[in-house]
Amino acid sequence: MIKTLDVETIRKDFPIFKTGIAYLDSANTSQRPRQVTAAMVEYFEKFNSNVHRAAYRIAEEATVRYEATREKVRDLINAASTKEIIYTRGTTEAINLVAYSWGRKHIKHGDLIVLTLLEHHSNIVPWQILAAEKGATIEYVDIDERGELRLDQFQKLLEHSPKLVAFGQVSNALGTINPAQEMVAAAKAAGATVLVDGAQGAPHQGVDVRALGCDFYAFSGHKMLGPTGAGILYGRRELLEAMDPFMSGGDMIKAVRIEGTTYHELPWKFEAGTQAIAEVIGLGAAVDYLSALGMDAVRAHEREITEYAYEALSDVEGLTLYGPPPSRRAGVISFSIEGIHPHDLATIADRDQVCLRAGHHCAMPLMTRLGVAATARASFYVYTQKDEVDRLVGSIKEAQRIFK
Amino acid sequence: MIKTLDVETIRKDFPIFKTGIAYLDSANTSQRPRQVTAAMVEYFEKFNSNVHRAAYRIAEEATVRYEATREKVRDLINAASTKEIIYTRGTTEAINLVAYSWGRKHIKHGDLIVLTLLEHHSNIVPWQILAAEKGATIEYVDIDERGELRLDQFQKLLEHSPKLVAFGQVSNALGTINPAQEMVAAAKAAGATVLVDGAQGAPHQGVDVRALGCDFYAFSGHKMLGPTGAGILYGRRELLEAMDPFMSGGDMIKAVRIEGTTYHELPWKFEAGTQAIAEVIGLGAAVDYLSALGMDAVRAHEREITEYAYEALSDVEGLTLYGPPPSRRAGVISFSIEGIHPHDLATIADRDQVCLRAGHHCAMPLMTRLGVAATARASFYVYTQKDEVDRLVGSIKEAQRIFK
Amino acid sequence: MSTRAGTAADDQFYREYILDHYKNPRNFGRLENPDISHEEDNPLCGDVIGMDFRVKDGVIEDIRFHGRGCAISQASASLLTERLKGLPLEDAKKIGKADVLGELGIDISPARIKCALLSLKVLKVGAYGLAGNDEDEE
Amino acid sequence: MSTRAGTAADDQFYREYILDHYKNPRNFGRLENPDISHEEDNPLCGDVIGMDFRVKDGVIEDIRFHGRGCAISQASASLLTERLKGLPLEDAKKIGKADVLGELGIDISPARIKCALLSLKVLKVGAYGLAGNDEDEE
Ligand SMILES: Cc1ncc(COP(=O)(O)O)c(C=O)c1O
């Protein structure tokens, strides 16, 4: 049996809720519990120092805590080894790392890259730049009227033997949960290297990268209760070993000589310069927090809130919901209200301290496909209460009264 | 008249000193005052949200604070515009950004890059990789027996019209203060693009990038009382405008379309994905802190401590000091003790809670030139007291007793 | 902290005339064969506003705007076209941010200021060719 | 928190035999025409240790080490060569981290563990070709 979340207790760990906000923008960035800030402050006040090459105890302590996060993350996503866990600033840097270090080596003129129309800009633009540089082609898998990927089209594209297939596990704009495992299997069978953008996956459900079978998996700490500045690239060891470094400088080297330089082994080969030490330690505390809740319970709670919100919003007149039914989506609901621009809605909601996102959600190709410039979006996490959804509905009605 | 620092009052702002450590490793990473952690925690607890595209007040607040750091940094280094201030993880990422976005465009087969033997690996390896890729040549300016750059040699190299000249304002390994303004002027006159690695400059002295005249200037927040995860690349607007983005993804775009993408203007063109928001805000608080002290006072204090330490260490038998006299160096002293390996010295100092660095200080080519594998290094900052230097001398004597 | 208004009519931000310009935009549509035509988008939300100008003897004889956007950007565009119609281009050049914001007559938060100024940007860039990426106001 | 010892002789870490092996390393130097010769460095501090082996009928007949390093890496190398001399290669293969650390007989902090194990790495990689970058112990 899946545990259920005790949301009231959880909320006590988030001091920001004392301000009275209803925070419905967790797909953008999550709130952080005091355990996370406490871990960072403990580093700052007790053993603040640089990691590795430590010659004294506080630096040893910092190194141990800093490296401990790697094992926590490895465990969270069930990677085979901590050598496969690379610290980055977030999903965007992780994908750029792959585009530079793997992409520039392997993508050649005439090669095909398959993306989808659901992608976040961070999983589009690096590939556009790479493709332009190399003379490769990008094809985008379309969506159906429910905002789900056209798997028939995906299969067709695979027949053209793409070099790379990159897609998001969950759409940040529509909440669509893609059949990632199936898609990875098909793409691997077609001979492609596969990157999964897990920015909206890892924070919200249990992830097993080995079961998933992908080559790369990228996600951001700040969307999963961690601080800004720390994220993860998982890569299969074999691929990472064969890749050149992305950034270079201190700490990622074995020996620097005028005649040339040898690189450090994994994972440090990809971590040049002083890293975001406090932030990585904070991310470790965030993973602890989520692990204690249990990712199944996290998912179950989000599903419950999402169903509740979907129902509540469906009842609002003049409201259009985008994307799949609640059973097939994560805790994200995009919608629009007839006659009211999302920005105006967000401004009115904000007066009620309801934090709502309005815009293209860094998914402009998807917006173009949907024929809208922007939507309003509510997204949920472990601390979200039904009461906050009710407040959102109240704000919508208020907006309708003003714009009637 | 230059203000003097009230070090006792300053130390009260650094909770870590309650642990009793003598922290002599500030060139590696500095300690952070409670004002910096407080600014981060305030963000986490009061207006934690993502910046830009804000549709609600807390995100506006976060954006204002996040962007305010840019103006503070602009003011600190006297850049012409905040468009010239790019947030990075630190010096290493800043230099890599230039190597990728400027270097890959402008460095061609047969071009000359001039570095110096004093450089940190972060200002060597990116250029080695670039040179290898492009078929360019690197020449290193040698040092004299005092650890100062051979300016005669530098001038000779400039006669070969290097495309790029990159050097550190201050050596992190020897403390040598280079005549940066003079060197930049000569390099510019020779037609080179000039990058100054300010990692050991900006934290310790007043910097005026316009007076300096360089094209790029890179430094790290964590070495100047700021948190880990946030640093700065300054670049002249004209150059930055002409450069392609480094990383790409969310936030650095104007419009993403399947047919192609247009980029956002400066500085955001170079800031892809969710940035280190809390850390940038923390860096702003660090700049406030330093500005309140006054950079002249900071430099004067470090000079006083350095002179004191230089004297005290000179009196120790069997101790070799590397680098220039105290009047020509920043708050960094590298040394070795006859018969005692630096690592053993650091271990023994650590038992007295004296935090000392031992190693190659990410400057292996310099170590090779000096004919040593490693040195011990003490480095100072605004909070350093003479008493801590005395404790270091005590630890050295203890080590000598053990190893006698 | 809520500033929710009792009725729409006395809303401090979405004032009646703003809503009126939003719902019934003046000079909305396109001109045939305009002398100047220019579009700008607000990269923050994807909203687009375009303007068509007919200019004769240095005077803006006719003007239309098109595009989509929030109440603020639409009302601001509508108000601006009213002001521009019949104005010499020389005078149009003098219109600045303060004028546009003053005309809107409401307190604009930093987040919405780009909405309010989008139409001014179309005017500036389109009608007298200022740099499109000059966003020093930020 | 200081664990400073009253006299050097009873120092808990820099024990007398460690200092002795450091100052008077056993089997220090080079062999002429060794059957195996291999060097490794500790990337964390730049220290280098190399070993020369003379092997006959599967037995390490003679051994020398060279290089520079801290007391821990030097003493550990010196102790290891003493143990290796005369040992069948097959038995040498069985020497593991625990053996080396046990022989040193002091509490090694994580920061110094690479110093203590550098000579073992030379043995492993040089004498029976294990991957040089296998640092799973970290
Ligand atoms: C002179 C110099 N350059 C570059 C760096 C690299 O800085 P970071 O590790 O913050 O990227 C350092 C830090 O050690 C330094 O001292």
Ligand SMILES: Cc1ncc(COP(=O)(O)O)c(C=O)c1O
């Ligand atoms: C699906 C998806 N991919 C990538 C990103 C980019 O993540 P970050 O901004 O943390 O780099 C996001 C965040 O908005 C996202 O939702």
